[in-house]
Amino acid sequence: MTWISILLFLMFFSFFLFSIWPLLWGEIVNDKESHDLINALERRKSILYREIQYLDNEYYIENINAGDYNSSRTELVSEISEIIDQINLQSSKQGI
Amino acid sequence: MSQKYKVILAVVGLSLISTFWILWSSFNPVNEKALVKFISVGEILDSNSNERVRIGGIVADSSIIISPSNRMEVYFDIKEGASKLPVRFVGARPDLFKHGAEVIVEGAFFNGSFNADMLQTKCASRYEGDLRDAASYKLDDINI
Amino acid sequence: MTPVFGSVSISLAAGFSILSIFLLLFYIRNGDYRLFLSARRMAIVVSFLIIIATFILVNELISSNFNIDYVAHHTSLETPTLYKFSALWAGQSGSLLFWLFILSVFSLITIYQNKNRYHKMMPWILVVILVVQLFFLILTTFITNPFEPTKADFEVANGLGLNPLLQNLTMAIHPPILYLGFVGFTIPFAFAFAALMTNESGSLWIRSIRRWSLVAWLALSSGIILGGWWAYQELGWGGYWAWDPVENASFMPWLTGTAFLHSIIIQEKKNMLRLWNMILIMITFLLTIFGTFLTRSGVMSSVHSFTQSPLGPFFLSFVIILLFICAFLIILNLSNLKSEKRIESLTSRESGFLFNNVIFVTLCFAVFWGTIFPVITEAVQGTKITVGAPFFNQVTIPIGLVLLLLTGVGPLLAWRKTSTENFKNNFTLPLIIALCSLIVFLLIGFRGYVVISLMLSVFVTISIFMEFKRGVYSRVKRFNESILTALVTLIKKNRSRYGGYFVHLGIVLMFIGFTGAAFNMKKEFGLAINEQNHLDNVNFKLVKLWPEERSNHFSWIAELLVTADNGNIITSLRPEKRIYFHLDPNPDRRQPHSELDIYSTMQRDIYSVFSSIDTDNNIAFFQIMINPLVRFVWYGSYILVFGTLIAMWPSNRKKLLLS
Incomplete structure (x- = not known):
């Protein structure tokens, strides 16, 4: 009976120790948020690329007229170039 | 009119129409079964109206009489507190319908008795029951 | 001993979650990354403790430890093991714990998946999950504890058992x-x-x-x-x-x-x-x-x-x-x-x-x-008004039909704006076919919502097929693929879109099934042996009626021979009238249960319920229903699940970028 209690106590105590362990470490610098930003931009870029693909396809099967197609495409391309600029800026900040 | 306002107008219009439709329907039910008053046994005994209502209560002890000529037809009393209401119901009875069961009936009061066309039972009391009963009910008894 | 362990686990989990929430909020304020790391570990511990507690309860349920109130109330010795296990979610406190269990598994998955992502959002994500966990933990610790010992001053020999309706x-x-x-x-x-x-x-x-x-x-x-x-x-x-x-x-x-x-x-x-x-x-x-x-x-x-x-x-x-x-x-x-x-x-x-x-x-x-x-109404008028199915049908059917219409129209519209030629290209064919079907349905004799619903189903189906056709056609033209390859690559390249169309198709089938309910028929009658009765053009003859005693219930079984008007045998149905706990000394505690039998085809279901029996005269009473098109609902749901799986299936992102 008692040894089970001791075992349980040890187990719960080890849970506690496990979770407060990082607090005993030295200062950690968290520089990962900028990674997130680049990831987000990359993701946005790939979405836009797919949008262009989709648009091309719609145009190809004559589901959209030339005027709309051209204006949409220019818009998407300009948005992509903006994002690429931002990605470059962020990467250079990090010195990658 | 600019496209932007057209879109806003359409969305607002659509939501208004649907909301109006929902509210209108709740005051103009398509048939009498759509919205039914839920009243107590005492209330229906006091009133003389024969409008369609829903009533809940307990099936009074040893009040269930199944008509000998038509087994689909059943007579029983619903009690709620001290008041008792005789009920007639024709149709398939739910499995849990028995003395002491909590039931809900729907129908109209007519000629001193309540003619129900809907009979529902609430959850089986067995599963909310007293464990003392279970103690006297052992595995050996039910193994066949 | 072990039940105490379960109780302690959930209380500790509650404690850890409070601690973790505090640490996360501190981290959000001052940005010391160690606080976050520690809080995340605590969130993991919380989930682990909940999972441990769930396993303990399952173990007690399976080993029938009736000293725990929950076990005694929801299982009995004769409950099959599978249902002892499912008793975990049969009652209130158990289902709350089970709810926590699922949330904890999800929490661990979220933490694992995003251990290197969303560094700014993660603290808040964890706070939300932990708050929800904490709420349920408080309920299971203080209000309805699944590990509560049985309140009885006697030896509990057997539990109450699981409702037979749930033993399915x-x-x-x-x-x-x-x-x-x-x-x-x-x-x-x-x-x-x-x-x-x-x-x-x-x-x-x-x-x-x-x-x-x-x-x-x-x-x-x-x-x-x-x-x-x-x-x-x-x-x-x-x-x-x-x-x-x-x-x-x-x-x-x-x-x-x-x-x-x-x-x-x-x-x-x-x-x-x-x-x-x-x-x-x-x-x-x-x-x-x-x-x-x-x-x-x-x-x-x-x-x-x-x-x-x-x-x-x-x-x-x-x-x-x-x-x-x-x-x-x-x-x-x-x-x-x-x-x-x-x-x-x-x-x-x-x-x-x-x-x-x-x-x-x-x-x-x-x-x-x-x-x-x-x-x-109870608050405003003082009378309680119950709302029946007719009300919901009245209100929701028109709205549902508008939704069905949009399911067809939406995919035909172009992004940004649809030009007139676009309209002509995309809408002409579906509209013509829909109108033709409308005439056909009217000629058959359908009226009201039925016509609209069926016509819209045709419209949506055609528009979905056109979407697929257009996509396949363009691939065939552009990449010289065969039709089948084009179809497969089309779906693969845009899973969410084409999976979505499958879901739409499933919904259409389900709508057709719902529409069938407008033609439901129902009849109740009693039959002695060799007597018959009919519903619509189907005859029902009682050919056999016999009692049978089984391991945990007693059953009356009726065999109905179902024939068409011209005498052709359709099927035979065997609905049963069962009594569970039939040996219980108290007759009020025995529980009758009607086991129904259904003969199902695409066109209609023949549904039979053995509602009661007059043992003195050997007359069995049945409730017979003919429900058209019900199978469409089930088939529609298979397609819905299939479509969702397509949309969910993880696609290889690198491959996508290369293509």
Whole structure:
């Protein structure tokens, strides 16, 4: 009976120790948020690329007229170039 | 009119129409079964109206009489507190319908008795029951 | 000893979650990364403790430890092992623990998946999950503890057993699947909340949120359908949906969740509707909690509801507090939620999605209104008015048909704006075919909603096929692929879109099935041996009637020979009248149960219920129903699940970028 209690106590105590362990470490610098930003931009870029693909396809099967197609495409391309600029800026900040 | 306002107008219009439709329907039910008053046994005994209502209560002890000529037809009393209401119901009875069961009936009061066309039972009391009963009910008894 | 261990585990989990929430809030204030790392470990510990507690309860259930109140109330020695296991979610406190268990598994998955992502959002995501966990932990620790010892001053020899209605495989898996759906929406809600708090740009987390919402949506849909299927197979009233408050409770988050899945596409592609999406996911989450409240509180009388429980006020206050917090935070961050772009035209895909959303939300409002109407009338007029299925049908059928129309129209509209030539190209064929079908249906003799519903089903089906045809055709032309390869690559390259079309197709089939209900027929009659009766053009003859004693029940079995008017044998049906616990000394504790039998074809179901028996005269009484097109509902749901799986299937992102 008692040894089970001791075992349980040890187990719960080890849970506690496990979770407060990082607090005993030295200062950690968290520089990962900028990674997130680049990831987000990359993701946005790939979405836009797919949008262009989709648009091309719609145009190809004559589901959209030339005027709309051209204006949409220019818009998407300009948005992509903006994002690429931002990605470059962020990467250079990090010195990658 | 600019496209932007057209879109806003359409969305607002659509939501208004649907909301109006929902509210209108709740005051103009398509048939009498759509919205039914839920009243107590005492209330229906006091009133003389024969409008369609829903009533809940307990099936009074040893009040269930199944008509000998038509087994689909059943007579029983619903009690709620001290008041008792005789009920007639024709149709398939739910499995849990028995003395002491909590039931809900729907129908109209007519000629001193309540003619129900809907009979529902609430959850089986067995599963909310007293464990003392279970103690006297052992595995050996039910193994066949 | 072990039950104490379970109790201690959930209490400790509650303690750890409070600690973790504090650490996270501190981290958000001062940014010391160690605090976050520690808090994340604590969140892992919380989930582990909950999972351990669940395993302990399952173990006690299976080993029939009747010293635990929950075990004694929901199982007995003769309960089959499978149902001892499913008793975990048969009662109130157990199902709360099970709810926590699912949330904890989801929490661990979220933590693992995103250990190197969303560094800004993660603290908030964890806070939300932990707060929800804490709420349920408090309930299971203080209000209904599943590890409560049996209050009895005698040896409990046997438990009460599990309701035979629940001893059914479908019923064993229906609640957990529904719970997966309910709990599943906590994670997208947590993501949305975190994005709101950190003002994170949409593009990255929307992917995660969509995946999670799809998982939750699939579970919720399957749970709802399984529930309907169970009701149809077991309850014997011949239908699959009764607009019962608890059914509505699961249907409401489904509606808003479906709306969310549609409008999140717009946000991902166009960065529009940000505020709207935030509101939608919050409402969906709140509705899942509200749904639990409806199920657990006993406010609404329902076949599902547990008898009076003290949980109602807790859930209601939790929902109201969350509602206020969400509303407050949205108003506070209103400027961040402004979309950069606007919808450009009324006839664009974007506004199609928007209308779809409006309809879904009004449908949800209609269901909500009908569900709480009794409460409102009681408060206002003092009389309680019950809302029956006819009301819900009256209100929702027209709205549902508009939705069906949009399902067909939406995909035919072009993004940004649909030009006139576009209209001509895309709409001519579906419209012509739909109108032809309209004439055919009118000639057959259908009237009213039936005609509209069937015509719209044709319209939507044609428009879906046209979408596939167009996609395949363009690939065939561009890449010289064979039709089959083109179809497969088309779906592979855009799973969410074409998976979505499959889901639409499933919904159309289900609508056809719902429409069949307009022609349902029903008759009740009694038969002696060799007597017969008929319904429509089907004859029923009682050929055999015999009793049988089985391991845990006693059964009367009737054999009905079913023949068509011309004498051809259709089938024979064997409905049963069973009595469970038939040896219980107290006759009131024996439980009758009608085991029904169904003969099902695409065209119609012949549904037979053995309702009672007159043993003196050997007359059996039956309830016979003929329900047309019910199979369409089930087949539609298979396609729905198939389509969702296509949409969910992880695609290889690297491959996509290369292509």
